[in-house]
Amino acid sequence: MLLEKKIGFIGCGNMGEALVSGLVLSGAAKPENIICSDIAEDLLEAVKKKYGVVVTTDNVEVARASEIIIYATKPQILGKVLKETAPALDTSKLIISIAAGVPLAAIASGLHKELRLIRVMPNICAFVKESATAIAAGDYATKEDIKLARAIFDSVGKTVFIQENVLMDAFTGLSGSGPAYIFIIVDALADAGVKMGLSRKDALFLSTQTVLGAAKLLMESKEHPGQLKDRVASPGGTAIAGIHTLEQGGLRTTLINAVEAAARRSKELGDMMVKDFMENNKKNG
Ligand SMILES: NC(=O)c1ccc[n+]([C@@H]2O[C@H](COP(=O)([O-])OP(=O)(O)OC[C@H]3O[C@@H](n4cnc5c(N)ncnc54)[C@H](OP(=O)(O)O)[C@@H]3O)[C@@H](O)[C@H]2O)c1
Numbered sequence: 001m002l003l004e005k006k007i008g009f010i011g012c013g014n015m016g017e018a019l020v021s022g023l024v025l026s027g028a029a030k031p032e033n034i035i036c037s038d039i040a041e042d043l044l045e046a047v048k049k050k051y052g053v054v055v056t057t058d059n060v061e062v063a064r065a066s067e068i069i070i071y072a073t074k075p076q077i078l079g080k081v082l083k084e085t086a087p088a089l090d091t092s093k094l095i096i097s098i099a100a101g102v103p104l105a106a107i108a109s110g111l112h113k114e115l116r117l118i119r120v121m122p123n124i125c126a127f128v129k130e131s132a133t134a135i136a137a138g139d140y141a142t143k144e145d146i147k148l149a150r151a152i153f154d155s156v157g158k159t160v161f162i163q164e165n166v167l168m169d170a171f172t173g174l175s176g177s178g179p180a181y182i183f184i185i186v187d188a189l190a191d192a193g194v195k196m197g198l199s200r201k202d203a204l205f206l207s208t209q210t211v212l213g214a215a216k217l218l219m220e221s222k223e224h225p226g227q228l229k230d231r232v233a234s235p236g237g238t239a240i241a242g243i244h245t246l247e248q249g250g251l252r253t254t255l256i257n258a259v260e261a262a263a264r265r266s267k268e269l270g271d272m273m274v275k276d277f278m279e280n281n282k283k284n285g
Contacts, residue, residue, distance in 0.1 A: 010063070011073030
């Protein structure tokens with residue numbers, strides 16, 4: 001469904017390149033139909049060489065040439081690039097923002113048009129085509145737009161459609177920020193292995209592979225994690241002794257608190273962004 005679409009990226013850093021790579025290498029989009037802009041010319045040249053896409057330093061050219069425009073700059077730059085490209089946007093185009101913490105209302109307020117907007121929150125695992133991505137639609141986005149957005153982000157992982165206002169912050173706290181929690185868990189397990197006498201290299205490999213294997217087993221078996229835990233924890237055995245210690249340390253409560261804190265912070269940042277966008281809009285008339 002994307003093959004004949006003209007897709008533009010404004011900002012082609014880490015996440016922009018991960019998406020270009022996913023789209024081109026999966027065959028979901030044709031490289032000649034993808035156009036990317038960025039301020040870094042060396043970065044653009046590298047992306048052009050690797051994926052055969054069209055590049056430019058002109059954001060407005062991308063907005064004009066594309067049917068789907070993905071804004072992939074840092075959130076602090078989003079207001080500026082939206083303003084710069086706004087004259088080239090109209091209702092024939094689907095506009096997607098991946099800027100963390102910027103609500104659809106803030107984006108819409110900067111554009112003053114009944115545009116088809118979609119907000120997406122991928123995560124860093126997009127680099128290995130395993131992002132857990134949330135997609136939320138603005139008032140004027142159609143069912144077809146949501147399908148298109150899903151097709152784009154399915155090329156770098158798996159997608160879920162959510163109601164932005166109530167759930168996007170929760171999503172950010174769980175799977176947007178979640179890779180950081182898992183990296184710490186892997187690092188801590190490796191420390192534990194080292195404490196027990198394993199080499200750092202072996203300990204890190206074993207803890208990483210254990211997390212990967214556990215995730216794969218959960219996905220493929222479709223069993224509840226509690227059921228799988230029960231299968232590992234035999235009566236009077238080693239795993240239940242470890243689980244008892246995890247419960248004493250409050251691992252479950254700590255993770256719930258972490259997701260809650262990150263979701264709260266996402267909301268705070270979003271509220272600040274909305275305020276900034278509104279003030280800038282007032283200043284610019
Ligand atoms: N990375 C993640 O794990 C992740 C996860 C979820 C969501 N996101 C969201 O994805 C977006 C991109 O993040 P990222 O990690 O890919 O950031 P990034 O690597 O910094 O990429 C953004 C790119 O935009 C360029 N840029 C700056 N000003 C520009 C302008 N006026 N016009 C065009 N391009 C411009 C930057 O160039 P310079 O570097 O030279 O400024 C950079 O190459 C952010 O909004 C972030 O919230 C990221």
